[in-house]
Amino acid sequence: MTLRSTQACQHCTLRQLCLPVGLPQEELWQLDEIVQQRRPLPKGTTLFAMGAPFEALYAVRTGALKTVLVSNDGTEQITGFALAGDLLGLDAIHSGKHPVSAVALESTSVCAVPYSHVDELAGRLPTFRQHMMSVMSQELAHDEDLHVLLGQRSAEQRLATFLIALSERHRARGLAPHHFSLPMSRADIANHLGLTQETISRLFTQLRNQGVINLHTRDLQILEPDRLRNSAGVTITSAASSA
Amino acid sequence: MTLRSTQACQHCTLRQLCLPVGLPQEELWQLDEIVQQRRPLPKGTTLFAMGAPFEALYAVRTGALKTVLVSNDGTEQITGFALAGDLLGLDAIHSGKHPVSAVALESTSVCAVPYSHVDELAGRLPTFRQHMMSVMSQELAHDEDLHVLLGQRSAEQRLATFLIALSERHRARGLAPHHFSLPMSRADIANHLGLTQETISRLFTQLRNQGVINLHTRDLQILEPDRLRNSAGVTITSAASSA
DNA sequence: CGAGCCTTTGATTATGGTCAAGCGCTGTGG
């Protein structure tokens, strides 16, 4: 199941986005020593389950996942969507258990980084330590934006903001920001935004009728970014965040 | 304005809760070298403003603060309440600017810890580094709980959960968990929970009429913790979290 | 003692949820 790789990070197209950010060449190979690759997870597969012991951080190479928190009354909350280059598992360091499950939304491959090695590297390489702190800090700031979204914004504003954030994340990865495929279902989007499937569906048809977007099944085109931003209501502070 | 202190952490009653957690005696004095104390902030005063450059982390010694994110349309979101022992500013590491303002809810004193020193200590002391990572991770997990609260729970469940969390935080500080004073206004609670002042007020009178709590102005007694937990609807995973 | 803010309470409304039904992909097996 776990395969050793010898030439990962150095040649990875995500090295400007992922853990290696800012690491000098001579330190990069030390990450390579540590990173383990696994065979791709089929769609619907669980990378790690809520409650499972925390052993490693995971970096998404290709594909997409959702992170899900299941309450003991059975209600589920999708806390985020991870795209290529995103890091998963930072929320598990404190308790030693994953507080959420991570489920592949499509065929997805990840790199696993055993946490003991991460900590050891953080002690030895200042730039790496600072990057880790920065990534966690960024996630905290993003959660605050999400708090605003759920606490203050209407359904339309939430969806528009979500789409813009997705768009910006594609842009940051060098992909077309205005034409991409949604890896998640309407129900997933709804759940993540604290709304219902029906509301999301209605809003999508509304945006489509207004000519702001084009959407067939999962294929999304943003035709009028400015009007979409207008629907979002407010400029987003840190747009390229992990939705 | 900034006063050097020579015997802070060693004798602080919060050392089991604050940054010194897990630091051995011989390392504790190194924190003392770094920590700066300031004169108490009067109620309503801003510790740091949103957008201000990030220079230090702040640990609350006494009192309480709210952290507020103001959107460019003027709407405000209170992202959290900090009590004695809590750490503020971790969300600013990434961007180098505070993404929220911190405002004292009552007369409040804090310790300032210049971040350059924090990073230096994290490089030198493994236990300290691990503690910092753990604290940030805990905050990430807490934000996920908050996401559930805002995304899935009714007004009554939100308020009950909030009160229970506050109660647990008092317990963790060795204070009476069922009788304490609310440092924040009804409007503050409402805003933080994504509700309105009026809704909070109605819920409080309802809980009071049911005999679950007693509340005069800011003085809260939890008379029936079990029934309050019942109102919360679901057992809270990480209750003693930073509301 | 008075001004202003915080809180409570009531009446009404609106946003989004719930319930229900039908359509249309997609993928599988005959």
Place this chain on the structure above:
DNA sequence: CCACAGCGCTTGACCATAATCAAAGGCTCG
């Protein structure tokens, strides 16, 4: 390759929760 099953999505009708609007009472602090 086609048919069918099942899931995902859409749309409509109706409803409920909490927001909004409004007014009055009660602290707190100058």
